Amino acid sequence: MKKLVNSPETVVADALRGLAAAHPELAVSPAEGIVTRASGPVPGKVALLSGGGSGHEPLHAGFVGPGMLDAAVCGPVFTSPVPDAVARATAAVDSGAGVLHIVKNYTGDVLNFTMAAEDSADDGVRVARVVVDDDVAVTPAEGGPGRRGTGATLFVEKIAGALAEQGAPLDAVASVARKVNERSRSYGVALTSCTTPAKGSPTFELGDGDMELGIGIHGEPGRARSPLLPAADTARLMLDTILADLPGPSDDPVILLVNGLGGTPPIELYIMRAEAERVLSSHGIRIARSLVGTYVTSLDMAGCTFTLCRADPELLRLWDAPVSTPALRWGG
Amino acid sequence: MKKLVNSPETVVADALRGLAAAHPELAVSPAEGIVTRASGPVPGKVALLSGGGSGHEPLHAGFVGPGMLDAAVCGPVFTSPVPDAVARATAAVDSGAGVLHIVKNYTGDVLNFTMAAEDSADDGVRVARVVVDDDVAVTPAEGGPGRRGTGATLFVEKIAGALAEQGAPLDAVASVARKVNERSRSYGVALTSCTTPAKGSPTFELGDGDMELGIGIHGEPGRARSPLLPAADTARLMLDTILADLPGPSDDPVILLVNGLGGTPPIELYIMRAEAERVLSSHGIRIARSLVGTYVTSLDMAGCTFTLCRADPELLRLWDAPVSTPALRWGG
Helix, strand or coil, rough: CCCCCCCHHHHHHHHHHHHHCCCCCCECCCCCEEEEEEECEEEEEEEEEEEEECCCCCCHHHCCCCCCCCHHHHHHHCCCCCCCHHHHHHHCCCCCCCCEEEEEECCCHHHHHHHHHHHHCCCCCEEEEEECEEEEECCCCHHHCCCCCHHHHHHHHHHHHHHHHHHHHHHHHHHHHHHHHCCCEEEEEEEECCEECCCCCCCCCCEEEEEEEECCCCCCCCCEEECCCCCHHHHHHHHHHHCCCCCCCCCCCCCEEECEECCCCHHHHHCCCHHHHHHHHCCCCCCEEEEECCCCCCCCEEEEEEEEEEECCCHHHHHCCEEHHHHHEEEE | CCCCCCCHHHHHHHHHHHHHHHCCCCEEEEEEEEEEEEECCCCCCEEEEEEEEEECCCHHHHHHHCCECEEEEEEEECCCCCHHHHHHHHHHCCCCEEEEEEEECCCHHHHHHHHHHHCCCCCCCCEEEEECCCCCCCCHHHHHCEEEECHHHHEEEHCCCEEEEHCCCHHHHHHHHHHHHHCEEEEEEEEEEECCCCCCCCCCCCCCCCCCCCCCCCCCCCEEEEEEECCHHHHHHHHHHHHCCCCCCCCCEEEEEEECEEEECCCHHHHHHHHHHHHHHHHCEEEEEEEECCCCCCCEEEEEEEEEEEEEEHHHHHCCCCCCCCCCECCC
């Protein structure tokens, strides 16, 4: 296993020690896997909490700060945090205005956040929830848990975070979070598997000339395999798949995320951004805003995901609002 | 070759098309490899221009914008841009206050920027130059071209860019750029080779259990090979090597860059940040500021570089000044 780590057991705590060292504006508990703003709860503000297994950095801890999250709860690699940690973080960030849990649609996360929300309610904290399910590679029609939560989580955290920062009440913040999720869809491809620190070898095998289509972010193989395609064809396949399932008014422009999965460098992501421009303009779709970078990873996987969100003026205004976190920062 | 590209010949132009699509605040010529601010030269301001071979993204084009560069000139992958392109970009950004060329210490870059500066001078543009040479893995004592330019380029561009934005004259901007370079040193390790699009296979072979010490950013092998070390030992080796050659007052704190080489995900970079904290504090060195991310790449190489700069109050003040570029953004 080729990683800059000390041991498989300490990967998450070690990375959180680094986050703490680099970002004194965050309060970080490496042992508990809890990251909050060092300045404490903002009086009267609805708090946003997200979390899940680690291995997706900078999601979620890198998005804690003004304009986005109040807390991130970091489980072991690819493993949901325990309900007790989520409940403790919820209590820590509640100012009395309530807490929105942003949960990616995986069985373990949904279960543990449900238990945490019940515990928090027992303690008198109002909790609302949005479950993010944007990955079109897995469909609800298959009868399983439905679409997986991936890149749209960033959109939900940014846009709902902006509304919360402006003082909106819990039901309004939850409502805009659900609106973003409903208007967002994602699809990903991989050129390599990832390697989890615990297993120490790739989670699936992939030939030198092949790529994996419809991958998730937990080392599971894709839904199909293909000979390696040029960037232009890859982008068209990804976007055609997304557009076939993208809700929202078709004359609204989109916010586009071109996301690297951990092992893909910026030069390739910008090539994919160029191809996305070409494909979407051929469909008559305007890209109102875009973000190109490594935001939702699957450890060291080489590959790329696209996320589109049909954005109306409200969502664009909230997208543009100032944000100041380790991994996303603009305005103000 | 596993890359999201269309063809080896179009990699740089395709990526620049993506940069243009994502960043309307930049003026991008994919054919010429020139990136400037779309708003044009800032009246009365000294302009900063950098460039070199591509494959190091976001360096340099991702650092064009207020508070940092006025122009980036992008050559083919790992190949210096031609003098004519540098001279044209120099003319395009000169407001009359002169242009600082920030050149990484490689034979081709130094030669081509020298010729470009002569052409620019013939055209009546005042050009000053700083050559960045921070990589301690190659020493001037070896009799070659001396230390290579790597991560300190970001420090030079940020800090000199801030001073230029504040209206300082060319000689002062060049002087602070040289001061930053003189106080900065870097060292890098790799867990994999990179693969250039033209060659299509790794530029050096490296066993599954080995790492490469003292690598450069152009696919050249390191100065030594070692069995893969834990992050803690890797960080100590890197920082001990840097500190043995780091000039500047030993009671000044440092600015630390923990940089990913393209194929290394954020979770590992934050682990390296944690270990850097431990090593530097054991030396009694305070980290005044730090930056953790993928800033100076060697295509898809997995690995990490550290850069330290001994920072006095002037350098810290300029480091903290607002910056607004695709890849670096804070304040203001």
